[in-house]
Amino acid sequence: MADLDALTSRQREIYSFIRSKIQGRGYGPTVREIGQHFEIKSPNGVMCHLKALQKKGLIHREPNMSRAIQLLDDPAVAPPLAGLKLVGRIAAGQPIEAIEQDEELTFSDWVEDGGKFALRVIGESMIEEHIADGDYVVIKQQDQARDGQIVAVRDDDGEATLKRIFRDRGRVRLEPANKAMKPIFRDKVDILGILVGVVRKY
Amino acid sequence: MADLDALTSRQREIYSFIRSKIQGRGYGPTVREIGQHFEIKSPNGVMCHLKALQKKGLIHREPNMSRAIQLLDDPAVAPPLAGLKLVGRIAAGQPIEAIEQDEELTFSDWVEDGGKFALRVIGESMIEEHIADGDYVVIKQQDQARDGQIVAVRDDDGEATLKRIFRDRGRVRLEPANKAMKPIFRDKVDILGILVGVVRKY
DNA sequence: GAGAATTTCGAAAAAATGTTCTGGCGTGCG
DNA sequence: CGCACGCCAGAACATTTTTTCGAAATTCTC
The missing domain is CATH 2.10.109.10 (Umud Fragment, subunit A)
Structure with missing residues (x-):
């Protein structure tokens, strides 16, 4: 899996925007649609991020083709295993979300x-x-x-x-x-x- | 669900081509790509079919947008629910597989x-x-x-x-x-x- | 057979889209 | 400080893409 940590927060935002579009309506956004959503007024601003995402191996693009963005570690290909976060112990004072959860209760x-x-x-x-x-x-x-x-x-x-x-x-x-x-x-x-x-x- | 029987064979071909593209690579085909695949030399030839598919409620398109084809009865939207066949009673002598199973034990x-x-x-x-x-x-x-x-x-x-x-x-x-x-x-x-x-x- | 629906061609207009170039701003680093 | 890098504006350009108009061959139905 590509390490999401190597992404800047902006890139992560854009990546999940693309993902949500693809999964939500079946086709990805155009360069300008991305820009509009993030209030980036120049298509080039978006191009930069797309190039970065591509270089980091998260997406693949076909040149000169509209909406031709492929998600490379596509979870649609590897559907999320039906599971629940397994929280064995609760550290005092910390919110549940912060607990390390390396285990899952799965039904798969x-x-x-x-x-x-x-x-x-x-x-x-x-x-x-x-x-x-x-x-x-x-x-x-x-x-x-x-x-x-x-x-x-x-x-x-x-x-x-x-x-x-x-x-x-x-x-x-x-x-x-x-x-x-x-x-x-x-x-x-x-x-x-x-x-x-x-x-x-x- | 839209009845596929109302489609002509040509329309069915085109519909499943669109579907395969979306599911295979994550984004749909353009009008021209469809035409190329079916050797329809005029974009208008394809437009006709798309309009027919749209009228019959199988797809939805946004005007003036490339690749903006949505499959309406999309099975990817309704992923197979994680469940087990729920067999309430066992009919004597019949194999388990033959039992009517209208219920499921789901974890979804x-x-x-x-x-x-x-x-x-x-x-x-x-x-x-x-x-x-x-x-x-x-x-x-x-x-x-x-x-x-x-x-x-x-x-x-x-x-x-x-x-x-x-x-x-x-x-x-x-x-x-x-x-x-x-x-x-x-x-x-x-x-x-x-x-x-x-x-x-x- | 008349008429409608399906299917296609060809050309052209209009819109959307991807791409590149130049420049600017800020941040962190050696 | 200079420099790389993330981030973005603006403009211009090349392409792709959708859409429309007009016309025709085929099939099917009444």
Whole structure:
């Protein structure tokens, strides 16, 4: 990635103006449009900045062509990963924005890789695992599971159910995480996938 | 969405040429560029098609401006939402892929709107709300909160802490969701935001 | 077949746009 | 201080680009 630090503040302004135009309406600004927005009365003033941006590798231009500005590190090509800034600790007195955030809470691993789906939790059968009624569980599709894993299985009635799985002398034991409920035993179960995440929305 | 069926084959060709240019290099073609590509020797030939496309509502043009073509049903404006298929019930015997999925579990509301951040939960203070150690909470930044809401507040030591908030005779009571812990009272608290989501990854 | 819509050509006018040159102002640096 | 550099004004020029006018071939419809 091109280092934005090497830009002057003016150049950064102009760069993001160009970007906003391209993303906002689908085509970039002309030299004069840029000048008008920043109250630069001479096209040459803008030309200087464009040349600087070009030299620093942020944009590419075709000579003698109107609006022919390409953004080189185009985020449209590499769409922003769906993520949230992960703020682990809050330094006293500092605004949140100032905190160093080198981590992100991303959902791309759930969304992009495929082979996963979500299921809305009904009931309290996994409440001791802190999976509550109304939560969503993210399930990775696979038909095998190891002992002790939490799996989504297809129940007798065709509904999906979430249980911890154990093999028990040739049979399968499905154990809820709720003392008020009893484990169920089956000779064979239809595993839909294993639990990889929980999401709750308020 | 505009019905592409109403287009002649020529118009469809030209429309997708414009689209490919915009998406490929970031700026659209000029009238002449379109003409050159389709071997239309007169700019007016192209103008006709552009006017037709405009009348049919597929593009928008600004008069007297070069390359000022906007695609109206632009899919780049509505990027694919990050989401998981939401499978509420599993029909017996059918493969998962075959289930009707009209709902999705999306994270775009957390990611796109801004003003939100994530915090890793340390400890068991909210365990009765089924927010466990190691979970991530999604916080919407705001400095006000209503009684009973779960909020992230900046603690004395500068750390963030998650508590349920109540106003109690001029003072603020912060109540953990854990019987083993006692509520704390403060004259004034620094609210970082309110809880809007919980995410757990296995 | 008449008429409308689609498609194209050719030429020319008008406007927009990119480019270059000259000059000026300020800031930081050796 | 001289000098490089960022920043901009103003004017002039070359090109590109849009737009219009007039005309025609083709296809489709009523």
